[in-house]
Amino acid sequence: MTPWCGADVAKPDDGIRQEAGRLLATGHAEEAERLLRDLVARRRNDFDAIAMLGQALARRRAFDEALPLIQRAISGDRKRPDFLALAGETLSVCGKLEEALARFEEALRLRGDYDAAIAGRTDALLRLGRHADALASARQGPDTAVLAGIHARALRRSGDASAARALLQRHLEASDAPVEIQRTIWFELGHACDALQDYAAAAEAIVRANALSAPEAREDAADAHIDALLETFSQEIWPMLPRTELDTQLPIFVIGLPRCGSTLVEQIIASHPHGAGAGELEDLPHLAAGLSQRVGAKLPFPACLQETNEHQLEAVARDYLKTLRRADRSATRIVDKQLGNLMFAGLAGLLTPKACIIHCTRHPMDLGLSCWTQKFPPGTNGWAADQASIGRSWLRAQRLIDHWTLLQPLPMLEVRYEALVENLEGEVRRILEFVGLPFDEACLRFWETKRTVLTLSQDQVRKPLYASAVGRHEAWGSLLDPMRQALGEAIATYERTGV
Numbered sequence: 419m420t421p422w423c424g425a426d427v428a429k430p431d432d433g434i435r436q437e438a439g440r441l442l443a444t445g446h447a448e449e450a451e452r453l454l455r456d457l458v459a460r461r462r463n464d465f466d467a468i469a470m471l472g473q474a475l476a477r478r479r480a481f482d483e484a485l486p487l488i489q490r491a492i493s494g495d496r497k498r499p500d501f502l503a504l505a506g507e508t509l510s511v512c513g514k515l516e517e518a519l520a521r522f523e524e525a526l527r528l529r530g531d532y533d534a535a536i537a538g539r540t541d542a543l544l545r546l547g548r549h550a551d552a553l554a555s556a557r558q559g560p561d562t563a564v565l566a567g568i569h570a571r572a573l574r575r576s577g578d579a580s581a582a583r584a585l586l587q588r589h590l591e592a593s594d595a596p597v598e599i600q601r602t603i604w605f606e607l608g609h610a611c612d613a614l615q616d617y618a619a620a621a622e623a624i625v626r627a628n629a630l631s632a633p634e635a636r637e638d639a640a641d642a643h644i645d646a647l648l649e650t651f652s653q654e655i656w657p658m659l660p661r662t663e664l665d666t667q668l669p670i671f672v673i674g675l676p677r678c679g680s681t682l683v684e685q686i687i688a689s690h691p692h693g694a695g696a697g698e699l700e701d702l703p704h705l706a707a708g709l710s711q712r713v714g715a716k717l718p719f720p721a722c723l724q725e726t727n728e729h730q731l732e733a734v735a736r737d738y739l740k741t742l743r744r745a746d747r748s749a750t751r752i753v754d755k756q757l758g759n760l761m762f763a764g765l766a767g768l769l770t771p772k773a774c775i776i777h778c779t780r781h782p783m784d785l786g787l788s789c790w791t792q793k794f795p796p797g798t799n800g801w802a803a804d805q806a807s808i809g810r811s812w813l814r815a816q817r818l819i820d821h822w823t824l825l826q827p828l829p830m831l832e833v834r835y836e837a838l839v840e841n842l843e844g845e846v847r848r849i850l851e852f853v854g855l856p857f858d859e860a861c862l863r864f865w866e867t868k869r870t871v872l873t874l875s876q877d878q879v880r881k882p883l884y885a886s887a888v889g890r891h892e893a894w895g896s897l898l899d900p901m902r903q904a905l906g907e908a909i910a911t912y913e914r915t916g917v
Contacts, residue, residue: 431457431464438470443597444631445797447477465494469501472508477795479700481512499525503535510542518542533564540568549575563592567602570610579613586610597631598796604630605793612791621897624791628803631796637807640814643761648821650720651764656825659723661768662732669742669770670853671702671828672755673763674778675815676799677788679835682883683778684753685864686846690855694746695753701741702754702762705734723768735769751853760818767827774853775828777819780835782812782908783891786901809904816908839885 434457441450454471457464472487485508492501506521519542525535536559543552553576556569566589570582586607592600604627611620651659670687672680688695706719713730715722745752759766763775779785786809789802801807823830831852838845846861860866891898902909 431461431467435467435470438467438474442470442474442477443796445795447474447797450474451478463494465491465498465501468494469498469504473504476508476511479512479698481508484508485512497528499528499532499535502528503532503538506535506538506542510538510545515542515546531560533559533562537565537568540565540572544568544572544575561588563589563595563599563603566592567599567606570603570606574606574610574613579610583607583610583614601627601630601793605791608791615893617894617897620791621894627793628790636800637810637814640801640811644814644818647720647761647764647818650723651821651825651827653825655724656764656827659768660726660728660731661771662728662735664732664735664739664770665772666739666770667772667774667854668739668750668752669766669773670751670753671759671763671766671773671775672753672757672778673760673775674757675760675785675789675812676757676794676802677785677792678757678778678780679833679838680755680757680778682835682838682864683776683833683849684755685867686849686861687751687753687853687855689861689864689867690751690850690858691860692750692855693753693853694749694751695755696742696745698756699741699754700756701738702756702759702766705738706762706765709734720764723765731768738769751855760815763818763822763830764825764827771828773828775822775830776849776852777830777832778835779832779912781889781891782809782905782912783898783901784835784887784889786812786905787891787894787898788887790901805898805901806904809901809906809908812905813908836888839883839888842883 434453438450438453438457441447441453451471451474454467454474457467458471461467468487469491472484472491475481475484475487485505488501488505488508492498492505495501502521502525506518506525509515509518509521519539522535522539522542525532526539529535536555540552540555543549543555549572553572556565556572559565559569566586570586573579573582573585586603589595589603590607592603595603604623608620608623608627611617611623649655672683674680684695684697687693709715709726710718710722712734713722713726715725717725742752742754766773766775786805789799789808790805792802794802801811829852831849833845833849843862847857850857850861
């Protein structure tokens, strides 16, 4: 859509807020941000708009700007439990879980039955591993659709998947609830049925969940983008592209598809006395998107690289390294686990030619099942909503990995999740040797590391490795045939070259 601008004075402000809310609900945070910035500039005491702008920025992980805005809304109207709950949600997403709990409690002092605050508090307690407290929190709230998903998750994490399933079934027809609440209910039902080994019911629930507001996969555009990357970073052109002479080995780029074990690898390296994890930084994709304008090139990325020089790239690289260093002031290796950097391995090689890449991977059927059953944020990973699309996305990613492996823009190590489960110490030693760090026993006890994990895999890295996720797809049998058929020979190839 065309963003509303200040000249459109006829459009009521409440209509702008409604449109911004719709955009946020459908995953279009940047468009919502543009609408709200203009509104807040005109109406500096519109605390609803200020809070919504903070929410839009938080969706883009711009927490340093989002949190002050939300606090400004709270200061403007201290009797709004929804503002306090939004602050709690944002603090929780950026890893400040104890602060988040305090905000949720403030909201509940204003309105004791506020289900959004109870849901947020319960989620924060689950993320802290306090499962009994989380279940007690959920039980204090009303039996509403808003609370059904998080209450069921607390039950499931406490070992009672049957109770979780029964609770969710009471809210399956909550058609008047926001779409994201409905998605949560269906996804949680799928997880509960999976835990109960009722795979047919689980598959039915996941299909229903993914059918709700699933974004378009845009596979033709994805194929065209990879074609452009392979053309720019061809073996013939690669030696002629400009690159910096920076000597730093600080970045470790961890790439792959979601649910590949990347958070585990980051946690292992971050457990080392000289290692750190920066999480899923957006900097490299943003730098790539703005590179053409920054250097005054006529062509967009990646073709604009042929119009740049080493001095321009060095300035870009130093901006990236400055952000990376914020994660830790003393570490000698810092992980950037933005999986989307799979698209930017060539650029990373030009910016930091002495860095390295770890490609995390996993059996394509296990990875695909995990993606298909995962509730991703609205507007993201549209390909994960359809089994066949997941298979094609695996093949597309493998095509790019094969090219980077051949081109060698940076040294690359493949780490398979199955190998980590089978031989943790051997794989940890291999990873540390690759990134230039001496072996340290702390890396074998990665779950003891007290760092905050912000990704969907936060629960898995808070406990020792377990083997139940290996071969998980086998129990689902023919229910996963669309994915299996789309993957074709990729399954046999992976198994043939496995552990």
